[in-house]
Amino acid sequence: MAAAKSNRGWSLALVLLLLLCCQLCLSAEDWHFTSENYIGRIPECSVACDRLYVTGLERMGIQIKDRQKLSSVKYRIVNREVDEFKADEKIVGDFAFLFIRTKTDGTTNLNRERTAYYSLNVKAKVTLTDGRVVNSFTRVSITIADVNDAPPLFMEYRYQFDVPNTLPVFSTIGEVKATDADEGFNAEIYYAFDEVTEDFAVHPTSGSVYLTRALSHSGRTQYNNQLVAYNRGRGRQTKVPIQFTVVERNQHVPTFTFMPRPAMSAYTPVGMTVLVIKVCKLVSRQPFTHSSYLSKMELDFVLMAVIISASGVLISFTLLDSA
Numbered sequence: 228m229a230a231a232k233s234n235r236g237w238s239l240a241l242v243l244l245l246l247l248c249c250q251l252c253l254s255a256e257d258w259h260f261t262s263e264n265y266i267g268r269i270p271e272c273s274v275a276c277d278r279l280y281v282t283g284l285e286r287m288g289i290q291i292k293d294r295q296k297l298s299s300v301k302y303r304i305v306n307r308e309v310d311e312f313k314a315d316e317k318i319v320g321d322f323a324f325l326f327i328r329t330k331t332d333g334t335t336n337l338n339r340e341r342t343a344y345y346s347l348n349v350k351a352k353v354t355l356t357d358g359r360v361v362n363s364f365t366r367v368s369i370t371i372a373d374v375n376d377a378p379p380l381f382m383e384y385r386y387q388f389d390v391p392n393t394l395p396v397f398s399t400i401g402e403v404k405a406t407d408a409d410e411g412f413n414a415e416i417y418y419a420f421d422e423v424t425e426d427f428a429v430h431p432t433s434g435s436v437y438l439t440r441a442l443s444h445s446g447r448t449q450y451n452n453q454l455v456a457y458n459r460g461r462g463r464q465t466k467v468p469i470q471f472t473v474v475e476r477n478q479h480v481p482t483f484t485f486m487p488r489p490a491m492s493a494y495t496p497v498g499m500t501v502l503v504i505k506v507c508k509l510v511s512r513q514p515f516t517h518s519s520y521l522s523k524m525e526l527d528f529v530l531m532a533v534i535i536s537a538s539g540v541l542i543s544f545t546l547l548d549s550a
């Protein structure tokens with residue numbers, strides 16, 4: 228009889244112990260984050276961030292199943308290498324929200340062009356009314372949303388092109404190029420001239436520079452303007468000087484007139500003048516094909532003699548006269 232009572236006592240104690248253990252086990256699981264990974268975004272602030280909050284598609288934090296058992300919740304970022312963010316907690320109804328925000332020390336900045344992503348390890352310390360402490364961990368992946376804070380930058384600090392005065396209209400003169408450190412629309416670049424001109428054009432997206440009017444009409448030797456590269460978004464733009472220098476090219480082909488002289492024969496002595504050539508409209512300052520010294524003269528025409536060798540081969544031109 229006494230043994231039976233003793234067995235019932237042990238059984239009752241064992242049941243109570245199992246119930247207590249089961250309750251403790253379930254209680255610990257009840258105080259975990261709703262997810263092991265959260266995804267959020269925050270705007271770029273390359274100067275100083277003023278308490279910016281990370282936003283996401285789902286709420287971050289711990290679901291409170293029994294408010295009576297909860298004493299406090301404390302969130303903390305445990306990455307030692309991340310110094311830009313702080314974790315806050317706020318209990319609203321049956322949820323202990325996790326808020327990730329930038330610090331407010333006035334020196335924190337988020338430069339997407341330097342660091343585009345952050346991965347935070349967050350620890351939750353949950354203190355229950357019965358004195359127990361439950362720890363839970365989660366990861367918050369943060370994407371920095373780009374802001375158009377970088378203006379386009381030209382590859383050159385100034386552009387200079389030599390343009391032949393004979394270049395046909397709509398010919399390509401050259402190309403300009405700028406880059407942008409932002410992304411998406413904020414990095415799209417368009418080109419234009421600062422001052423409207425009818426002489427030149429720049430393709431808005433490729434940067435190719437064209438001649439749009441014959442240069443001979445004005446007689447100018449130089450054109451100066453400002454080249455602009457701008458973003459589609461909020462008016463970020465950069466200007467650099469651009470200069471076109473007109474380079475003269477020979478537009479007048481010399482004409483030759485052969486002045487009669489005695490015909491050659493088998494007895495024509497070596498060194499005798501056999502032909503005189505008259506070259507008209509010699510106005511170019513550019514090198515002449517066979518007589519470079521002619522190119523330095525601004526004459527309407529010159530007279531040249533052709534000297535032949537004994538074998539009848541042309542060997543030189545000689546300047547005879549000019550007018």
Ligand SMILES: [Ca+2]
Binds near residue numbers: 375408409414458463
């Ligand atoms: Ca930009």
Ligand SMILES: [Ca+2]
Binds near residue numbers: 271339340373374408
């Ligand atoms: Ca940016």
